[in-house]
Amino acid sequence: MTSALWTHLVKDLRIEWRSREAINSMLFFALLVVVLFSLAFDPRGAFSQQIAGGVLSVATMFASVSALNQAWAREIRHQVLDAQRMAPTQGSQMFLAKVLANFLFVSIVQLLLAPAFLVFYNLHIQGNAWLLLLVLPLGTWALVANGTFFAALSIRSRNREMLLPLILFPIFMPALLAMVLATGSILTGDGDPGLWIKLLAGYDTIFTTVSLLLFDVVLNAE
């Protein structure tokens, strides 16, 4: 780990530690989505097992959008981003640090949300519960890596906050599908989530690589 990446990471973690803005707002938002879905679909019995994976994934997806926007909006103020562009380090290190920090935040939100989720949906996991420890981080990484990249891209637009979900969600769809189907098959115990875990791993590898390669282009776009 290089020092530039470390510096960015420590800075982002420190800002979050002092304000707790991202985690608190994401947590409350995700909780709201879970409650709203329960009202909209009335999950009971086997049906709640089937839709729980989808609700968790979609709740995380919606919640993370606001936090990802904030991650870059903070850098825009006082021309911090311009200063960072002039710094003699690679943009990809700043990008990776932001991805790591936001990955941590979203994972914490998921961990805190899990008990509420188990209670509201009366879940009892029938597949291999430990596989969730593989599926959720892989899915979260797909969301956060792409989300951080597209947030940096959309921060240049006129209506910053609006553009991110519009360009992130279509690209994220295959990963969301894999995440939903994998968690669904773990919760209900039927089907093999192996294929979906592989797809998620492949998606993560491809898009993280492309993001790292193209981040400098986005950062210095003019």
Place this chain on the structure above:
Amino acid sequence: MKKLIIGLYALITIALMVWGFYQAIYVAPVDALQGEYYRIIFYHVPSFSAAFTFFSVSFLGSIGFLSFRRSRPEWAQIADAWALAGAEVGVVFCTVGLITGPIWARRAWNMWWTWDARLTTTLVLWLIYVSYLLLRRFVAGPQMQTLAAVLGIFGALDVPIVYMANRWWRTQHPAPVFGGDSSSGMAPAMVHVLLWNMLAWFMWGVLILILRYQVERKQQKFAAQEVQEALNA
């Protein structure tokens, strides 16, 4: 000269489209299983094959823009115009395909839509390119071309993954709506008609693509001239 060639080309295209329409509606035999309504295939398939070609043009344009952005600005502008024209005309043709599909499915499958691998992939592809066009609207200034090119590359990379994901999804739970295998072949008389229509619609699409490209090039030159005048003033 340029205008004459394009005019001639447009005339040939329109003649071919009339010929294709005549072939599709009056010449092609009635399908044994589906009766008359199968004829929509003569519009459905050409639209999609044209759409996929234009999306590839857009992808190549995006790559071209990023490659020549620093070294040859003029080439980069040309590549960007192709990327925009390809995406826009591709979305139009994809929309036509997405509309004709359900009209046919309503009769053939007795339902408008099914979340089958190909349908879902095409819908996601359409969504990706609409988001690409939205990005071009929302971002102001010269950085827009770079950001759009990056999104264009991401979108094109996503398509095979979407396809694989949906194929695996539906292989696990086969869709009941597919009675016969679609690749089981077509009568030669129908294939001929289909090829005529594919040619006609493809040429039509290329015509629109070229016109859209020229409009974009004019717009680029106009914008550059405006900047130059503002600098000189």
